[in-house]
């Protein structure tokens with residue numbers, strides 16, 4: 001036999017257990033094959049009728065070759081389109097050590113603060129940067145994009161308005177079309193009226209609660225809003241501004257002219273355009289609104305030793321606590337991209353940022369003068385980086401000449417917009433001048449650029465020139481050399497536990513492998529360097545990639561079509577519910593407003609339902625954790641006239657394939673409702689069953705869970721939705737790029753395909769696994785979970801299981817009884833850090849429990865190590881139960897133990913330092929040290945500090 005045709009299978013790299021290990025694990029479970037386990041686990045009535053029909057799996061090498069060919073179909077023209085997206089120079093030290101580094105991109109959201117101080121610091125730097133640049137008092141640690149940030153601002157100001165009769169959001173007519181589109185979508189369910197007007201003519205009537213302006217405006221003009229803001233405030237009207245962060249290096253920040261909320265995109269701080277994303281939006285406001293801010297906020301506190309420590313602040317505002325009363329449904333945001341933008345500010349510092357902004361502005365003034373000299377009419381008197389020319393009949397000629405030279409401008413009727421960025425050079429200006437000269441049949445050489453440059457003025461009005469300083473904190477002034485920068489990045493990375501260290505067994509979050517081959521294409525210029533509004537004939541690579549992904553995910557979900565607009569699971573929920581709303585409306589059923597949600601649902605479900613204007617009715621679960629079908633039926637029938645939908649997670653958040661799921665869907669349909677399936681647990685379905693097969697109408701997929709996009713420490717993500725045929729016409733459209741039909745709802749995101757550049761990760765995963773590989777992955781995810789269950793159930797009661805005693809891909813460990821001796825589930829979570837592990841999901845969906853999800857990517861060895869740790873910890877709890885140790889002073893209560901504590905000269909604990917830090921032998925070989933002791937949550941919320949404190953302030 002020759003080995004000529006031997007091919008490596010990616011599947012064997014993606015899945016943790018080897019065939020031999022899988023066999024051992026099956027023996028522990030007492031089954032003879034994987035298929036026997038699956039038969040015991042997945043109800044036969046929901047099993048797919050046929051195997052997945054997907055292209056044959058490619059090896060990593062073959063895939064990279066193929067995706068290179070796809071990438072080359074994208075044409076990377078020089079982009080001057082602007083509209084909120086700018087080309088950038090990503091410093092290599094940030095690209096290689098953050099963007100392309102699993103030590104940063106495989107981290108989880110920093111709920112376990114003690115092993116997340118690095119990214120918490122980077123996110124605090126982000127907040128500080130935003131506060132400084134905008135001149136506001138408080139900022140969050142990122143939102144999904146500028147348009148949704150604007151919508152969040154509208155909603156926050158609407159909810160906080162004093163005059164409850166006011167329902168008008170007065171919007172300038174000079175804002176980005178994609179922002180307006182998303183505002184329309186969000187305004188609809190709340191009866192907010194968008195009044196679009198030229199602000200110079202707008203009346204500040206009593207029905208207006210807030211107003212929205214853009215600075216600089218969409219066409220590039222700089223308007224002084226000071227008098228307008230004062231007039232608005234005199235009428236109790238709040239002012240929200242969308243801004244360009246880079247321009248604020250030169251312009252008076254909105255905080256100084258009276259804005260109450262400032263939103264925008266930090267993309268141009270070193271994050272590639274990526275055909276729309278991902279990048280981090282920001283949200284800054286006044287202290288007075290601190291309890292109303294959407295999204296996550298990082299705050300300063302102290303740890304158990306009284307030292308500086310960081311954690312997520314004011315979490316009681318968030319959807320996982322407040323559910324349908326939450327201020328927003330944000331869960332996954334854009335942490336990794338916010339971290340990159342903050343490092344860009346750290347790398348350049350205030351002078352560097354000012355130099356970049358000044359060069360952009362000077363080149364813009366140069367171009368303006370040169371083109372005016374050629375006889376062109378420029379419309380913006382005051383501007384930062386954007387010019388607008390009225391070309392009249394010459395526009396067609398210019399467009400074709402520009403395309404000949406591979407230049408993209410922004411065309412609007414007879415005008416052309418040109419936005420410069422930090423990549424623009426003097427030579428680029430020469431090229432543009434040549435193109436414009438040719439259209440007038442003039443000689444570019446007649447324009448003496450050098451002479452204009454020698455006498456350059458400014459187009460920023462003196463009264464709007466920035467005088468205040470920014471980025472004054474030493475963090476932004478210390479790391480100028482690459483060595484210093486590299487070491488700063490690495491010092492923060494070293495504080496954080498990621499998938500580089502150990503499994504992160506978070507139930508519902510599916511922390512699986514993010515393979516290098518999947519990540520590699522993300523930073524290619526052919527994907528990163530494309531503007532989301534680039535002409536379609538330049539984006540055929542993306543169209544092919546998205547088209548294939550659409551076909552594959554439709555096959556996997558059993559649905560007719562996907563929409564790739566939503567940037568997170570929660571945003572997918574919202575999009576799906578708005579699609580259902582449009583469907584009901586099209587049938588004259590606009591009164592349907594009741595949404596049934598089981599008590600065990602993720603917090604985003606009720607929060608999204610309430611954002612979509614629905615009334616949430618909670619459905620009970622029975623003592624076995626399953627949806628109480630009788631209660632569901634009773635409530636569906638009671639509300640039949642107004643039933644809108646059911647939101648259901650499958651397998652349930654309790655980690656069980658509920659048998660009656662088909663009947664549940666039928667009950668909802670019989671009463672006029674639609675079934676929304678939360679696809680967060682899709683990792684237990686792929687290839688075995690599907691939402692479409694079960695009978696759901698819509699579902700979102702968390703591509704950052706099931707389909708390998710890394711979590712990035714709390715984002716990015718992608719939450720595309722799949723829908724059955726009858727809902728296809730209502731999928732979201734977009735104001736600039738048509739992506740749906742005329743019945744399509746208005747946009748849910750700024751970009752037509754959301755965070756398009758990371759779709760390649762999921763594309764790669766499916767292409768390299770193939771149908772059989774994906775199905776095997778699902779089976780192994782179920783095997784791994786049941787193996788953990790088998791190993792741990794003698795030590796921890798496992799809440800809920802299916803009829804044959806099997807769990808799905810995750811399980812809940814009940815820790816509530818430990819409370820009797822004062823041991824909280826949080827103590828176990830913190831103690832796991834001493835053992836080198838990140839805690840499973842704490843207190844969701846059941847308070848006082850741990851939810852464990854190993855995924856298919858963990859090997860038996862890693863799973864055994866994790867089980868050994870949990871078994872050892874159980875023995876530590878038993879010692880408390882037996883009264884052998886002090887209930888207030890023991891390894892659990894004092895966890896996690898830092899190196900500083902363990903090596904201190906003083907040690908007055910009743911247990912040994914060995915036991916504190918090295919409780920199991922494997923730790924001798926590989927020890928991860930938490931960088932701070934247990935953080936103090938209440939202290940941090942009492943005295944809220946959300947920007948980098950000065951050394952003196954902190955001491």
Ligand SMILES: *Cc1c(COP(=O)(O)O)cnc(C)c1O
Nearest residue numbers: 331332508568569570602604680
């Ligand atoms: C993760 C998750 C969500 C929210 O997804 P995001 O992408 O974080 O917005 C919703 N439902 C369930 C069950 C989840 O696990």
